[in-house]
Each structure stands twice: as structure tokens, then as C-alpha cells.
Amino acid sequence: MKRYTEKELQILNQQLKGISPAEIIQWVIFNSDRPVITTNFRPYEVAILHAVSKVESAIKVVWCDTGYNTPQTYKHAREVIEILDLNVKLYTPKQTAAYRDALFGGIPEVNSPQHDEFTRQVKLEPFQRAMRQQNPDVWFTNLRKGQTAFRDSIDILSYSKDGLLKVSPFYHWSDEKLDAYLEENNLPNEFKYFDPTKVLENRECGLHA
Numbered sequence: 001m002k003r004y005t006e007k008e009l010q011i012l013n014q015q016l017k018g019i020s021p022a023e024i025i026q027w028v029i030f031n032s033d034r035p036v037i038t039t040n041f042r043p044y045e046v047a048i049l050h051a052v053s054k055v056e057s058a059i060k061v062v063w064c065d066t067g068y069n070t071p072q073t074y075k076h077a078r079e080v081i082e083i084l085d086l087n088v089k090l091y092t093p094k095q096t097a098a099y100r101d102a103l104f105g106g107i108p109e110v111n112s113p114q115h116d117e118f119t120r121q122v123k124l125e126p127f128q129r130a131m132r133q134q135n136p137d138v139w140f141t142n143l144r145k146g147q148t149a150f151r152d153s154i155d156i157l158s159y160s161k162d163g164l165l166k167v168s169p170f171y172h173w174s175d176e177k178l179d180a181y182l183e184e185n186n187l188p189n190e191f192k193y194f195d196p197t198k199v200l201e202n203r204e205c206g207l208h209a
Contacts (some may be wrong), residue, residue, distance in 0.1 A: 042195070043193055046187045057087075062127075073190060076207075100118065
């Protein structure tokens with residue numbers, strides 16, 4: 001997909017603001033060669049998985065599993081994968097949880113010197129490995145305005161620090177609007193989700209900032 005200038009991105013984001021997620025996705029898919037969607041099966045992720053897979057059923061779905069998800073999240077992931085027949089590419093950390101428990105004594109506190117290395121092992125390295133192997137030209141994600149200060153600063157279209165175009169079709173949607181979308185499409189949701197690298201709900205996960 002072509003590289004947009006900052007001005008072009010601003011104009012596109014203004015134009016896309018009034019367009020449905022389905023139309024945004026269709027436009028992106030038509031203009032891209034190697035799109036991927038990433039997911040961690042957190043609350044409301046099923047919305048973008050459903051919307052994107054309706055347009056491109058074979059799209060690669062990158063799931064970087066930290067190994068610390070709740071039982072509810074794993075069950076939810078299996079249900080969503082089966083319902084939507086997703087083409088999942090699973091990536092896990094190279095180190096086992098037992099290794100990290102021995103090294104760190106469990107999940108390090110967010111202010112601990114070990115927390116950066118823990119985050120690198122369970123989240124950043126698997127994600128970077130996935131991006132290298134899949135080599136996408138477009139990255140669908142479910143970032144939304146109001147989630148974190150950083151996410152408030154981006155838009156439907158934005159670029160990652162590596163120059164990859166990120167597309168967030170539901171960027172301007174509220175939880176209430178997503179609830180209606182899930183009900184309309186008979187899609188499951190799950191709120192018992194845990195990210196061991198964030199601790200605080202309003203803390204950025206590290207993949208996007």
C-alpha cells in the first residue's frame with residue numbers, strides 16, 4: 001500500500017471519519033497486498049475480527065499469546081476462532097513461564113527494573129518476530145479513541161514507529177456502539193482479560209507507542 005504524507009493522512013482521516021468500518025476495511029483490503037490483523041482477544045476484539053474477516057476471510061490473524069491470559073480469554077479465543085473460521089498465526093514467547101518465574105520470581109512490578117525485559121520477552125519479541133515473518137503492508141488493529149493518551153493522539157489511519165500503516169476502523173466508536181454491533185451480529189464478548197505487561201488499564205501496551 002502506498003505511503004501517505006502527513007497531509008494526505010490528515011485528509012483521509014477526515015474523509016474516513018464519516019464512513020462505516022466495513023467500507024474502510026473494503027477500501028484498505030482493495031489497496032493492500034499483504035494485510036494482517038493482530039489480536040489478543042481482549043474485550044471487543046471480536047468486532048474487528050468479524051468485520052475484517054467478512055471482507056477477507058483468509059486474512060492472516062496474528063495472535064501473540066503472552067501465556068498469561070485468563071482461562072476465560074482462552075475459551076473466548078477458541079469460540080471466536082471457530083465461529084469466524086479465522087486464519088490464526090499463533091506466536092508465543094521463546095521462554096517458558098517457568099523460566100520467567102525462576103528468573104523474575106513471577107510477574108515483575110511495573111516499576112521494577114525487570115519489567116522492561118519481561119515485556120520484551122512476552123510481548124515485544126513475539127510481535128516483532130510475527131511482523132518479520134508475515135511482512136505485512138497494512139496492519140488492522142482495534143485501537144479506539146479514549147483508551148489511552150497515546151491512542152487519543154492518533155486516528156483511523158496512523159503509522160507505527162516502523163512505518164507500517166495501522167488501520168483502526170472502529171477508532172471513533174464507543175463501548176455502547178460496539179455492544180450494539182455485537183448484539184446485531186450475535187457475537188460473544190469476554191471481559192475477564194489480563195495483560196501482564198500493562199498492570200494499569202490506561203497504560204500503553206508497548207506495541208503501538
